[in-house]
Amino acid sequence: MEHVLRQCLIALRLAERVGVEEDGRVAVYYTALLTNVGCHSDAHEQAKWFGDDILLKADKYTHAHHKLQGAVATLRQFGSGGGMAHRFRLGLEFAVSGHRDLSTMIEHHARMARRLGEDLGLAPDTLAALDASYEQWDGRGYPGELGGDDVPLAARLALIGEFVEVAHRVGGIEGARALLRNGKGKEFDPYLADALVGEADLLLAELDTVDAWDAVIGSEPALAIVLTEDEVDAALLAVADFVDLKSPYSLGHARAVAELAAEAGRALGLPEGDVRLLRRAGLVHCFGKLGVSNAILDKRTPLTRGERERLHLVPYLTHRMLRQSPALRPVGDLAAQYAERLDGSGHPAGLAGPAVSLPARVLAAAHAFQALREPRADREPHPPREAATRLRADVRAGRLDGAAVEAVLSAAGQPGSRRVAGPAGLTAREVDVLSLVARGLTTKEIADRLVISRKTVANHVEHIYAKIGASTRTAAALFATQHGLLVTPTASPPGSARALR
Template sequence: MTTGGLPSGVRKAELVAALSLATDLGLGLPEEHVLRQTVIARRLARLAVLSAAQQDAVFYTSLLAWVGCVADSHEMAHWFGDDRRLRAESYAVDKAGLPMLRFLVEQVGRDAGPARRLTAIGRFLVAGGVGEAMGSMITHCRTTADIAERLGLPDDIGRALGQAFERWDGRGVPGRLRAAAIDPVIRVVHVADDTEQHHRAGGVGAATAMLRSRRGTEFDPDLVDLVCAHADEVFDGLDAVSAWQSVLDDGSPAESPALTEDELTDALRVFGDYADLKAPCFLGHSAAVAALAADAAGRMGLPDADVTLVERAALVHDLGVHGVSSGVWDKPGPLSAGEWERVRMHPYLTERTLARVPQLAELGTLAALHHERLDGSGYPRGLRADAMPITARVLAAAVRYRTAVEPRPHRPAAEPAAAQTLLRADAAAGRLDGEAVNAVLAAAGHRVRRRPALPAGLSPREAQVLGLVARGLSNRAIAAELSLAPRTVGSHVEHVYTKIGVSTRGAAAMFAMRHGLVGDPVQG
């Protein structure tokens, strides 16, 4: 539910830049790799005298070029264990021919004992692991182009993204193009990507040495010569500037209007699908949680703005899963202490991914609460009830239900009746909010005991708050009584007064007595 065509205040350029931070997680590289790569790419595009349209295309192509890397995470984890480590370390090699084959073989079974590793390498070579690894690059390109299309980017950007793994010498994937036949936009991005990583690790000397070693093979020789001849300009202040500000303030296309509210929600659906690509068992999870949570929030009588907030936070709640190896998500047995600790951090990684855009920061804060519990037993922060607004309680219940009814490598999917029992037990134990659980179960199609209809469209929580207001309790006292944040209580009081058409406590008390909504006295 959104306010339609009104501007959201979020520019497409900001949205794509935020998505690049999730890509950093999937690549196993430090935060802002893709942003720094984009700074280099924009500078190189100007040096190469690309047209203004091509320079704008470089911006989006650079930010999105590796977003599809997660599409093959499951396959990479199958052969190599840690897909994030594989991608991070691949920057050290010229990715073609014997160097690439040697690199892949060295990665197979890397964490296993000698005997098991030899067996794994044999399977990799005999069972077509090399072909599968190369073929996954094509999947990557298709996924990336699909994301660009869904975000409403021009066709020329999609075409450039489709050439992400072509090479100057024609030995790329799928290997249909070579040299000048490759789009100049993606040629610039190719150079910028590896250059950033080598510059970060070893400075200008390491970056230019790498470029010279791959001149005319992996990279356009003219672009390599430009970087080497103008290294001071290309790398100027790269370690001192904020890559985020540099990209958005100095490098983003001039034409990047704010998305409408509907467009923003649609774009966040893309984010949710992107998160779910991390593992086959996640497919469709984010969209399903969003539909369930939004329905539940509406049933609870939350304001439209809160319903939209819950829906959007649900769409993006799992972006942080890219910071965990697919080998962990796909593991059929118990997690080690280290693996479990990484899993516990994924809500925080979601929050950090969205924190740079002010209008998305609120979503990130809410999304990061989806595994918190009212009794403090959740993660990553172990927050308690007073730190969880009703929106977070609805999201937590929706995530719990959908996760239960979806299969995971270590267990089968629960039947709906069993999932209902799980949620009821969590509510009884004080882990989940009972009202939120009822709303989620009703939204999921379960029969829930119906309460009598409340007057003026009040939700059960609002009726509770009204009864306590009528008895003269302050917002802070009500917050303590109901285990809510004072700010949440203030919002409830405002909504109650608006719904029943009063502006004073006395008038609210009259309404509460008339309709039998006076709360029990609080024992002091």
């Protein structure tokens, strides 16, 4: 928790110490905050190959200076959570195609961070630093195209801030100094490393006790970016689409819930200010899933009790993310109630009856309907009529609010017509293929679903990637989400279905 905030503080303090001007510190500020923001975007693949995508990331810091040791530690986690037969099957699949998922994974994270920076309207020097955020001083970073002074200064400062934050938290000031001495001239710019070693007592002071959020907000150079209300909405939408990349089963979820909830709230006569708040809560309500492993989110078999409890942390984590901002605290307060139920059976607070506000009741209904309409690892999406039946059953059982449910169903009953051709010149068939690629289906699964040959699927994917300028599933998924191309698959559902999540 708060690793990135402290990383930003370290990078800013060091930047000021070495004389970086205020304009340059703006790039340091946003680069340090966004460097690792793309690390969740291929969590589905990470969990598929290594079991727990969150645990996998710990080795990044454990083996900071030893790529070979880090690679060996990563391989030890291959197929984690499965038996020998599972590991053998996974090994064959990895040998055929999976190695491509990993070969460009880290530079893909940098590209995705830059993509979010573009969506947020950040300056060109910040975007350039994000592009190079995994490069190293010795030229042996990722993708390994830059080294030395060619690596943007903001990227060099952010890299030191990231690793020093972990070393300081684990080993104190001496642990940070040891990391810098070992990495000097390798990962780290030697001048910056020496500067931080020499003044570590001052530059790392009070990191354990300072209020990181307030300190980072107070340290923003020149108050460079101030958003209007409409720009806040656009920023939240950009981040929501990005967070939904966490799992192929949640692509476009926040965007859809926000629109359903806002339209239903307006139909119920909520004031426009409450409708805007409701829409924002819909965009952010599942931010907390970033704290849940894809080994749980994408699991194809029933969840254990402990795994269900982990899922129940999502609204709590969402609230924790947002509560520190005075501007976003009301949004987080509402968003945290999406899983509450009128009979007190929900979570995280077990609110009941009048304690669940009308906007929260609308948000709960919108989330429940949209979740039913989406595929999950162990089931196909429910048809609209079946989803409506399930929601009305929850109304009769006293869990959901009847007026809120009917307003959401009315909003969901007005879909736009299916476009014949998509953006970037995509054909209707290419839109079908893209939506399934985005959901993480294999070439064989797409071929079976659309009753076409695997070769035809491969040709479609090649043409799609060329048209939309993508090279990975997650980039294609983000394009599909932002352009409303996540059409509903048509295969028959399997016999079992998981509880809503």
